[in-house]
Amino acid sequence: MLFTGTHIHKLDRKGRVSVPKRFRAALDTEEFAGIYLYQSHKESALEGCSHSHMERIAASLDELDMFSDEADDLADTILGSSHMLPYDGEGRIILPAELIEFARIEDQVAFVGRGRTFRLWNPDIFKPLQEASRTRTLNRGATLKLKPMSELPKGARPGTTTEEDAS
Amino acid sequence: MLFTGTHIHKLDRKGRVSVPKRFRAALDTEEFAGIYLYQSHKESALEGCSHSHMERIAASLDELDMFSDEADDLADTILGSSHMLPYDGEGRIILPAELIEFARIEDQVAFVGRGRTFRLWNPDIFKPLQEASRTRTLNRGATLKLKPMSELPKGARPGTTTEEDAS
DNA sequence: TGGGAAATCATGGGGGTCAATGGGATTTGA
DNA sequence: TCAAATCCCATTGACCCCCATGATTTCCCA
Numbered sequence: 001m002l003f004t005g006t007h008i009h010k011l012d013r014k015g016r017v018s019v020p021k022r023f024r025a026a027l028d029t030e031e032f033a034g035i036y037l038y039q040s041h042k043e044s045a046l047e048g049c050s051h052s053h054m055e056r057i058a059a060s061l062d063e064l065d066m067f068s069d070e071a072d073d074l075a076d077t078i079l080g081s082s083h084m085l086p087y088d089g090e091g092r093i094i095l096p097a098e099l100i101e102f103a104r105i106e107d108q109v110a111f112v113g114r115g116r117t118f119r120l121w122n123p124d125i126f127k128p129l130q131e132a133s134r135t136r137t138l139n140r141g142a143t144l145k146l147k148p149m150s151e152l153p154k155g156a157r158p159g160t161t162t163e164e165d166a167s
Numbered sequence: 168m169l170f171t172g173t174h175i176h177k178l179d180r181k182g183r184v185s186v187p188k189r190f191r192a193a194l195d196t197e198e199f200a201g202i203y204l205y206q207s208h209k210e211s212a213l214e215g216c217s218h219s220h221m222e223r224i225a226a227s228l229d230e231l232d233m234f235s236d237e238a239d240d241l242a243d244t245i246l247g248s249s250h251m252l253p254y255d256g257e258g259r260i261i262l263p264a265e266l267i268e269f270a271r272i273e274d275q276v277a278f279v280g281r282g283r284t285f286r287l288w289n290p291d292i293f294k295p296l297q298e299a300s301r302t303r304t305l306n307r308g309a310t311l312k313l314k315p316m317s318e319l320p321k322g323a324r325p326g327t328t329t330e331e332d333a334s
Numbered sequence: 335t336g337g338g339a340a341a342t343c344a345t346g347g348g349g350g351t352c353a354a355t356g357g358g359a360t361t362t363g364a
Numbered sequence: 365t366c367a368a369a370t371c372c373c374a375t376t377g378a379c380c381c382c383c384a385t386g387a388t389t390t391c392c393c394a
Contacts, residue, residue, distance in 0.1 A: 010345070014379095018344055036171065041305045051169075052316075058169055058282030060314045072209075074311055075281040076300040082171045082280070084189060089381060090344075153316065177355070181369090185354055256371060257354075 003113035034086035170280035201253035
């Protein structure tokens with residue numbers, strides 16, 4: 001269950017786009033056959049995730065004080081603006097017009113893996129941003145502090161499985 | 168059992184409105200075929216939930232000091248003003264005049280998912296508020312601290328089922 | 335290791351089905 | 365008895381299922 005790589009697919013004239021096989025494979029243990037999309041806060045992009053990730057967001061919002069302003073805002077922007085998009089028989093989704101417009105998508109869609117989640121971009125917008133991001137990372141000499149293997153969930157390490165996990 | 172997305176439906180001249188199919192699907196394990204609505208105490212909107220969620224609210228009120236002013240007020244505003252609205256054969260409810268007036272609803276109703284609950288709005292009122300929410304979220308740099316997977320209810324994680332959990 | 339066969343994936347499009355809506359008919363209840 | 369709620373059916377348009385084709389990738393064997 002990990003989204004990696006950039007996959008560019010075509011948006012057909014019915015507004016459909018194939019979800020990359022690799023992403024579908026990462027989701028095949030989900031009970032809901034499809035993905036969730038919502039507008040990114042910061043970027044001209046769409047945030048994508050699984051049903052169980054959306055459940056996780058909802059459960060986390062439940063934890064915040066039920067009547068707090070912050071929880072309210074997050075509920076409106078994430079849960080209220082999300083679209084639940086089931087696959088058709090060929091593993092495609094219909095991209096709602098509202099989201100196409102928001103992300104300024106034309107005839108191609110870039111699916112960009114971000115680990116537990118992913119993003120959808122107009123490839124022409126994403127490409128220069130990706131290069132800028134790469135340059136910043138190099139200049140900064142950024143290093144990532146890795147979590148020890150022992151803290152990873154079962155099933156994410158070689159030689160371990162979860163009883164019911166068929167991935 | 169997760170309410171997501173914004174669905175705009177028409178209020179017909181008999182005061183009926185279709186409950187979005189996705190919301191009905193999220194409720195299909197409920198014994199009561201319908202929804203509960205009550206006036207929001209913060210917004211010009213209606214709060215909606217399932218029968219079992221209403222039970223949960225009642226149980227939470229029990230925990231508050233039985234004779235506190237707060238419990239009194241909440242009991243009045245939530246339980247006292249709530250309407251139990253069954254579907255007709257087509258999955259519609261009749262929106263009581265009192266609630267239509269309170270939420271200043273005209274000919275359209277926006278069903279807005281908030282995870283365990285949802286809200287009903289006049290779309291023209293909701294839209295600018297949602298934009299404001301998005302802006303505040305962005306400015307605040309809000310990030311949601313996600314609960315660990317292991318604390319989620321069964322059925323919300325891949326590879327688990329809900330057979331024993333009908334909530 | 336190269337090349338060809340076979341399976342899989344991405345894409346295009348037709349048509350059937352179902353959700354949303356509108357309105358008439360019948361029942362219920364005050 | 366009248367009003368309001370429920371049932372029933374018709375319409376329509378969006379969505380989903382299906383199949384066909386083209387493009388890759390994978391696999392297998394020489």
